[in-house]
Amino acid sequence: MNRLFHVPLSPFCRKVRLSLAEKKIEVELVEEKYWERGKDFLLRNPAGKVPILKMDGKLLSESGPICEYIEERHPDPALLPSDPEGRYEVRRLVSWFDDKFHNEVTSNLLYERVNKKVMGAGYPESRNIKAGAKAIKFHLDYMGWLLEQRRWLAGNTMTLADFAAAAHLSSLDYISDVDWNRNENVREWYAKIKSRPAFRSILADQIPGFPQPPHYSDLDF
Amino acid sequence: MNRLFHVPLSPFCRKVRLSLAEKKIEVELVEEKYWERGKDFLLRNPAGKVPILKMDGKLLSESGPICEYIEERHPDPALLPSDPEGRYEVRRLVSWFDDKFHNEVTSNLLYERVNKKVMGAGYPESRNIKAGAKAIKFHLDYMGWLLEQRRWLAGNTMTLADFAAAAHLSSLDYISDVDWNRNENVREWYAKIKSRPAFRSILADQIPGFPQPPHYSDLDF
Numbered sequence: 001m002n003r004l005f006h007v008p009l010s011p012f013c014r015k016v017r018l019s020l021a022e023k024k025i026e027v028e029l030v031e032e033k034y035w036e037r038g039k040d041f042l043l044r045n046p047a048g049k050v051p052i053l054k055m056d057g058k059l060l061s062e063s064g065p066i067c068e069y070i071e072e073r074h075p076d077p078a079l080l081p082s083d084p085e086g087r088y089e090v091r092r093l094v095s096w097f098d099d100k101f102h103n104e105v106t107s108n109l110l111y112e113r114v115n116k117k118v119m120g121a122g123y124p125e126s127r128n129i130k131a132g133a134k135a136i137k138f139h140l141d142y143m144g145w146l147l148e149q150r151r152w153l154a155g156n157t158m159t160l161a162d163f164a165a166a167a168h169l170s171s172l173d174y175i176s177d178v179d180w181n182r183n184e185n186v187r188e189w190y191a192k193i194k195s196r197p198a199f200r201s202i203l204a205d206q207i208p209g210f211p212q213p214p215h216y217s218d219l220d221f
Numbered sequence: 222m223n224r225l226f227h228v229p230l231s232p233f234c235r236k237v238r239l240s241l242a243e244k245k246i247e248v249e250l251v252e253e254k255y256w257e258r259g260k261d262f263l264l265r266n267p268a269g270k271v272p273i274l275k276m277d278g279k280l281l282s283e284s285g286p287i288c289e290y291i292e293e294r295h296p297d298p299a300l301l302p303s304d305p306e307g308r309y310e311v312r313r314l315v316s317w318f319d320d321k322f323h324n325e326v327t328s329n330l331l332y333e334r335v336n337k338k339v340m341g342a343g344y345p346e347s348r349n350i351k352a353g354a355k356a357i358k359f360h361l362d363y364m365g366w367l368l369e370q371r372r373w374l375a376g377n378t379m380t381l382a383d384f385a386a387a388a389h390l391s392s393l394d395y396i397s398d399v400d401w402n403r404n405e406n407v408r409e410w411y412a413k414i415k416s417r418p419a420f421r422s423i424l425a426d427q428i429p430g431f432p433q434p435p436h437y438s439d440l441d442f
Contacts, residue, residue, distance in 0.1 A: 058306070062320075064285070065312035072305040084293040085279070091286035099283075 003054040005032040008205040009114060009174060011106055012063035012098065013051040014167035019067050019160065021198035023074045027053075029201075035119045064094065067160055079160045090154040093161035097168050101139050106168050108132025109177045114210060136172070137182065144183035158193070166193045170202055176213050180221060195219050224275040226253040229426040230335060230395060232327055233284035233319065234272040235388035240288050240381065242419035244295045248274075250422075256340045285315065288381055300381045311375040314382035318389050322360055327389050329353025330398045335431060357393070358403065365404035379414070387414045391423055397434050401442060416440050 004020070004027045006013035020027050034050050053060045056073070060066045071080050080087050109132035112124035143165065146153055154161035169190065172178050180187045193199065203217040215221045225241070225248045227234035241248050255271050274281045277294070281287045292301050301308050330353035333345040364386065367374055375382035390411060393399050401408045414420065424438040436442045 056306075060309065060313070062313050062316040065309050065316055068312055069305055069309040072308065084290055085277075087293065088281065088286050088290040091289055092281075092283050095283040095286055 002027040003030055004028070005030050005052040005054075006050050007032065007034065008207055009110060009171045010050055011102070011110075011164075011167040011171050012049075014170060014202055015094075015098075015160070015163050016051045016053060016063050016066050016070075017201060018163040018167060018198050019070050019079060021201060022077065022079065022163070022196070023070065025070070025074060027055075064098065067094075067163075071160070079158075079163070081155065081157065081159065086155055090159045090161045093154050094164040097161075097164040101165075101168055104135035105132050105139060106172065108135065110171055110175065113175050113177075114207070117209065118207075133177070136177070137179075140179070140182045140186050143189070144185045147185035147189050152189070162189075162193055166190065166199075170194075170199075174205070174207070174212065174216055175210065176215075191219065191221070194221075223248040224251055225249070226251050226273040226275075227271050228253065228255065229428055230331060230392045231271055232323070232331075232385075232388040232392050233270075235391060235423055236315075236319075236381070236384050237272045237274060237284050237287050237291075238422060239384040239388060239419050240291050240300060242422060243298065243300065243384070243417070244291065246291070246295060248276075285319065288315075292381070300379075300384070302376065302378065302380065307376055311380045311382045314375050315385040318382075318385040322386075322389055325356035326353050326360060327393065329356065331392055331396065334396050334398075335428070338430065339428075354398070357398070358400075361400070361403045361407050364410070365406045368406035368410055373410070383410075383414055387411065387420075391415075391420075395426070395428070395433065395437055396431065397436075412440065412442070415442075 002020070002025060004013070004016060006017070006029055008031065017027075017029070032050050032052070034048060049061065051061070051063055051066065053066050055070075060069060067079075071078070080090055108128040112128050112132070116122055116124060143153065150156060152158045152162050153165055169178055180190065194203070206212055223241075223246060225234070225237060227238070227250055229252065238248075238250070253271050253273070255269060270282065272282070272284055272287065274287050276291075281290060288300075292299070301311055329349040333349050333353070337343055337345060364374065371377060373379045373383050374386055390399055401411065415424070427433055
């Protein structure tokens with residue numbers, strides 16, 4: 001049985017969960033308190049991070065390489081186009097969300113409000129929350145601009161870029177940090193992706209100490 | 222003509238330069254002071270980072286996606302193996318160096334000593350230098366352990382993983398922050414990769430205010 005060691009609100013884990021679910025690859029989810037860095041865990045992954053996917057008898061780490069591996073081993077349905085230009089654009093946007101959006105938004109909002117509390121690492125810094133709340137506006141506008149020209153973020157088919165973006169936004173939506181009124185294109189895009197069967201497990205997540213807000217799993221938010 | 226907007230000591234730019242050179246793709250190098258964020262530059266790349274590669278009439282950003290694109294458009298000589306497991310291992314190590322090594326070592330040593338001065342952003346923090354100097358030992362040991370089992374970092378052929386690692390280490394070597402006596406396997410690996418024609422342009426780099434140390438371009442260091 002495939003097994004994913006994960007943390008429910010981690011956008012990197014969610015991206016892998018969405019890829020697996022879209023491809024109908026069954027996986028057992030195992031929550032991993034990676035910050036406690038148990039010896040077993042460090043044996044599974046010397047980098048000390050989640051996600052870790054146990055698949056094909058191997059332990060795989062790093063969400064980007066994991067998703068590329070899943071895509072190569074289970075190409076159907078495709079989450080990467082077949083032409084180099086299209087593949088580049090998907091990978092560029094995955095990097096955009098997992099690097100730039102992550103540093104400017106996810107770290108400042110989700111990690112301040114949730115991770116710090118869960119890990120017992122102190123109180124949120126209001127300076128960081130402010131920076132994150134400001135930065136997310138720019139990112140939602142950028143997404144809205146892309147979606148004016150395309151049905152999905154990287155082109156006219158749904159790809160890993162949409163899952164990377166939805167992974168970050170859904171985690172932030174759990175703590176009500178996304179203003180869905182800011183951009184109509186982004187709201188429509190999120191409604192489409194949220195209603196996919198692959199999204200169900202993510203909408204069912206419950207974090208102790210952080211009750212799920214009603215709009216989070218509502219398809220008509 | 223292809224054109225690469227870059228900064229000489231940026232490991233992300235160096236990884237792209239090495240890929241292009243290994244594949245004998247000619248490129249004009251244009252130094253880009255990205256921290257001054259000129260308007261032209263932000264039009265080229267809204268993410269505000271280097272490298273940016275002008276190729277096939279497009280402006281490409283994000284070093285990971287750029288290298289995958291180069292690989293798909295110019296597959297010969299291959300810098301990724303053909304099997305999914307081999308490709309995964311290369312990508313995992315590229316992520317290892319560009320994420321973990323970058324955060325723990327490159328940021329703490331190179332950015333403290335060089336980038337801060339060049340950008341006029343103050344003096345190096347000795348706490349960060351100390352942390353970087355400590356972390357690089359662990360990474361050199363990890364590389365040495367990999368190289369006990371393999372001829373190159375990700376397997377028995379040279380790949381993008383070697384270029385990612387060599388990009389970081391060569392930049393750190395420019396400021397004499399690599400102890401080549403720590404691990405014989407790592408020294409032999411670096412001597413091999415350093416002597417490739419693809420490395421020549423990198424060994425010729427000169428940074429104003431930071432004279433090149435004699436061992437840096439010496440193939441018998």
